[in-house]
Amino acid sequence: MMPKKPKSQRPKVKPAPSPFDSLPVEIVVGIFMHCLPEPRMIDPMNRALAPRLLMRVCRGWRQIASSAPLLWYRFRVKLNEPVWNGLELTAILERSAGLPLHITLYNPIQTASIKRVGHLTALSRYCERISHLALDMSVSAFDAFDAYWGKHHEDAKFSSVEELSLPEIYQPVSLTNTIHIFTDASRLKRASLFAFTPQLVAFPCANLVRFDGRAYTIQELASLFFATPNLTECTIHLDLNPINPGLLALPITHTALQHLRVSGNWYNGTAMSDVLLSWNFPALQSLEIQHGVLGEESDRVIASFAQRSLMLQQLSLNIPPRGMTEFVRSFYTPFPSLHTLTVRHISYGFLEMFFEAFAVDSTFLPGVSVLHFPYMDCVIMLTSLMKEAGPGILKRRALQPSDCALEGLVVTSEKLPAGMNFKGLGEGMPKEGLDVLRELRKNGLNVSITWNTVKESSEFVF
Template sequence: MPASPKVANTAPTVVVENDIEIRLELEALQTGKSREISTLDSTQTTLEPSSHTPILTLPPEILSEIFLHFLPPYPRTPPFIGKYSPTCLILVCREWHSVAISTPALWWGIQLGFNFRFVPLQKAGIALAQLWLDRSGCLPLSIFASDMESYDAFPIFDVLVPHCHRWEHLTLAINVYEDLHAIAGLTMPILRTLDMLLEIEDAIDSPLILHDVPLLRSVVLEDNGEGRNLELPWSQLTSLTLESLLVEDCISILRETPNLVKCTLQLTVSRTTEDAYPDISLLHLETLVFEKDFCDVDVQFFQSLITPALLHLELPEPFLGSSDSDCVHSLKAFASKSRCMLNKLRITKSRSTEGVYRDAFPDIHSIIIIPARL
């Protein structure tokens, strides 16, 4: 049977909690958080049950709702310790502790960025992650697992994988080939967003398939390596961000994403020079953002995109050309080929004035020019 949203507080759990909290508080003191700890101590003294603390007379359901507004809104994940962490709430008094650990929605966002200096604290962090997973009951999960420098040494996937059926929003930084394989074969029936940073140095020979994700609609993929063979259900995506990919790798992916509504590209220069690229039809695309300069030849990649539904276009001016006339010509050629009716145009790193684009495109409602830094 699925775990109850109300997690019981047994005596052994209390011992584990106290041990973990003490370890984490020690690390907080060593990283300059003594002021926060001091504040919590004074608050605890103030909020002991008495007639002068009316908040303690509130029903647990109301207090629980107040606690939920203390955290970052889901799917953002709170830190394990410090400001905006539910751990702050359980340290105030016995009543708050009881309400907090009985509120699963306080624990369904888990941030696993372990930068602790000492091995015992790293192990305590993983134990605390398990505790949060237990407290979250059967709710969906938002997992933020980046900055994992101690990844190889500690079995974090052993903690996370048993809950993969509850993953709804997943952010991963992966630098070990085996870890990528660990998630490739999983069934994630409610996963909606995937943000993945690949920092694996070696090329991937065998295909890594992630297809059992029927609700996946949004992917952010940053790949700092080469020779990838990653298969995602591209055709079902409506939002896609590609970072640090080669232009030709991006083209291969975009050919398989006919249902995109939003696309953000931050690519690296192609290995080869092309005079022209094959056309790519993105018939439902409404927002297209380029976030990095390209060499001049890659304006042809921009011209290859067919986007008749496009409303919002953002790109750096150097990508379009070296002169006002070149930039205007590139944009007009793109709009004419796609037959799109732009509503918003945002040009970054611009050396032209707004008037240049306003005169050339009088029908665009909003034109924003961000000047280049001198």
């Protein structure tokens, strides 16, 4: 056995240079950002997720972290009891290298008092760079923040804010004073006000293209549409309690609106139908009618949109709690441009009525080429239905070479039925039903069954 040589006599082997050493810092930063599992997990204001931890690894990582503005432009700022002082926040803001800032101001304590702290003073000097602003706090804290900002930072204007999200309050809000800190936000394009109405929060509405609101009355919605001529996308929750019969038929027209999602409180289905029958959106391309809206007169409501919104391409509906026959009958209404229909909260009885008409009558949803059922149990219902009624209930309509041929059947879900894992999904279906789905896929029908979760999206393999 050969004796070991002393370390001083051993040949020194130089480590091979890393290929990353020859790349520009910008490219290395791009590779690093691409490898992050979720960019939103990086938060400069969080000690566990801060990019400054990278700067402690070595000089190379410090150079990468300090040269990556995308690591420093999005963060949350605690109003009271700050994690960082004003100097540290200033250093973070400088590393963002002039990028538009995405900032969330939050107050975990349900208190109305706002302390005068250094990090808010530092933030006020960068107000004009804030393009996305979200406020996560109680109503009283929001009211107090407005008073605090107007008193201590009156000259700091949120003039560059393009996207604004107010506290997620879903009940009607009552404030003693109107919020004025956003009156200079002339670039505002997207606003999520939740239960705060434009009357409670003063801000320019003329350039809004997207709006999200909750617990709005008919009058408030009419005022909103009147003040937003460029609005193209709107999500609204209507509150008709108490019902004012004199306002139910208030005509509302908007010529630019293209995408609408509407829900309501189920106090009176007839009253909600009267409201929707008075709406006119000629440029509408997608419509999603959620819970608490459709009632026994669903056929009249759907027919009204079909006649007034001739550009409607995507329609998403919740099955009403009553009036199933009228709901299915509404699909005989001709939609000139409709190609995708989504139906939620389905039952076996609905599928049976729906496909009995769909399979044999070309006047039933004649232009629809894609059916979407966001409910995993629908797969088992469909295959059971085809076992009882025969495979032709889908095949006859799917394989005919005409304008009313079905091209796609999509089933998605956020969770699987109880006691079933995704890999064993086929075990819950009749074999005959699976054979029909396989045959339809071979003949060109795009049948897809997808299970979506936060972490992954999987597709059933036939």
